[in-house]
Amino acid sequence: MGEEAGESEDQPREIAGDIQKDEKPGKISRTVKVLGWVSLFTDASSEMIYPLLPVFLTSVLGASAVFLGVIEGIAEGTASILKGFSGYISDRLAKRKALIVAGYGLSAVTKPFFAATDAVWQVLAVRFVDRVGKGIRTAPRDALISETTSADNRGKAYGFHRSMDTLGAVIGPAIAFLMMWLLRGQGNNAYRWVFLAAFIPGMIAVVLLVTTLREKKFEGKAKFPGLRLAGFDRNYKMLLLVVAVFTLGNSSDAFLLLRAQNLGMKAYLIPLAWMVFNIVYAGTSTPGGMISDRIGRKKTLLIGFPLYALIYIGFGFAHRLVYIWLLFAVYGLFYGLTQGCLSAYVADLAPAEVKGTAFGVYHMTVGVFSLFASVIFGVIWSSSKASGPSAAFFFGGALALVAALLLWRFCGECVAR
16 A cells, blocks of 8 residues: 555654554544534534524525535635645644544634624624644544544444434534524514524534543654655545545535525524434444454445435425425435545545545545535525526436446455554
């Protein structure tokens, strides 16, 4: 798998997780559990805002579908591009926790500013800063999970983390739904009260992270190869290509929520629909990761990508709200099956000394193509007079099938490292 660094005194550092796993065989490590709880509170904070934001932008501030795509594309694209650099820095400095704390902290302090916005450009600015925080923390966090988890338990560990993260995404919309129902006489101010309340779980996550996360030091002499792909094998590079193609058709989920609104879903029910998605996602993430441990990452993704295509085609054809509820549930199954698997796949293919960089480049690839995906989706949505949103969803489904074909033809499994 690529060329290894030299021997003897130039021998690469041993990552703490490779020689000092803080887990028993088959068990979830303490580090993964702590990061899971941190993600739970952070996602509860973010998901109090996220399902309401498309409606707030379009109905309250008057933004168009194209501008919604621009906001989501810039926000998510910026976050994922930054993940590449944060992963590289964490490898170079041999430190993860400082970047993780900085990222979660920045996201937490931005939440109250959503409540103060009264123009679409202000939402763009706040969303941008919020996603910068995500960009800083994600790659070091994913690398730390890999370093404290054995290779044969990796899918389960990433699946557990996604489950906790997504459980927060169940709690957040539930709180938002309850607040929107209780404040339904407040008009547009109801949105702002929900945005303001999102600050509380975000700060709980930061305090938990600072006080409970322990970072083991890297051992041995470091020989860091730098930010480049020369040290990665063909399977990793082909996985990046597959992810790029898939992501180009994987627009922001804000469009799914907008689709629900267009079909007549009331604003206070939208967080509930998003909660249905996240309940299924949380419940299937750990089993999904365990399936990938058992049958392999590639086979698991070859089930997931065609499922995504069917879901997007379903959103394109849907004409009644009952179908939207069902599609959100199946969409949660897709995420539960694939997200932990993809992270474990990257960890399997990455050389031990550059796992942060590997996750960073992976997330950067997602980010660059996410930037284009949401803009393209918004343009297709707005410009297709005859088919309306359907054409945009069919486009996303078609690219998922192309990604599955590329994965089947060009990617292989790898002996986990």
